[in-house]
Amino acid sequence: MASRRRRAPLGQQHLSERSRPRAVLVDEDNPYSTDPRYALYPYPVNSAGHRLQSKVMGASLSDYLAMGRENLCLSRWSTAGARDGVARVVGAYHPDAPLVLLGVKVARAFGLRGAPFTWGCHPVPAAGGPERRVVVFLPHPSGRCRAWNDPDSYESARRALRGAGVVD
Secondary structure, eight states, rough: OOOOOOOOOOOOOOGGGBBBBBBEEESSSSSSOOOOGGTSSSTTTTTTTHHHIIIIIOOHHHHHTTTTEEESSSSSHHHHHHHHHHHHHHHHOOTTTEEEEHHHHHHTTTTOOOOEEEEEEEEETTTSEEEEEEEEEOOSSSTOOGGGTTTTTHHHHHHHHHHTTOOO
């Protein structure tokens, strides 16, 4: 009988056990599904995931789907649920994976305030104390967010994403 190694709880894993995608895209919640596999999913057309992939990032579908995509709340938005989600997201991904925070509510759940279309290195809450992470602040990619009405907004977003190493 082979012995199986027990995995440490999220946030207490050795760094080599934590996922290391090119970036982690962090949203509020998913109105279409509670299944975490569909977080920021690029369908249906005109969903937040579709706008983020095609219009904001200009990424191929395969590159986009290879990134970490997370909702802080697995059902409806709540501040307490979002804070639990922050711990889950930070614990699941390697510190080298930049975090792309979508919207003011998500940034506040991380305890951060950043100007839209900017990036930098910020301390984020983690199980063993704050971890410094590369963070990109973008307005939420929903169709209701007016920040995207500015014709320069998409290029500003891509400039921040390129600076953080999220897109080429």
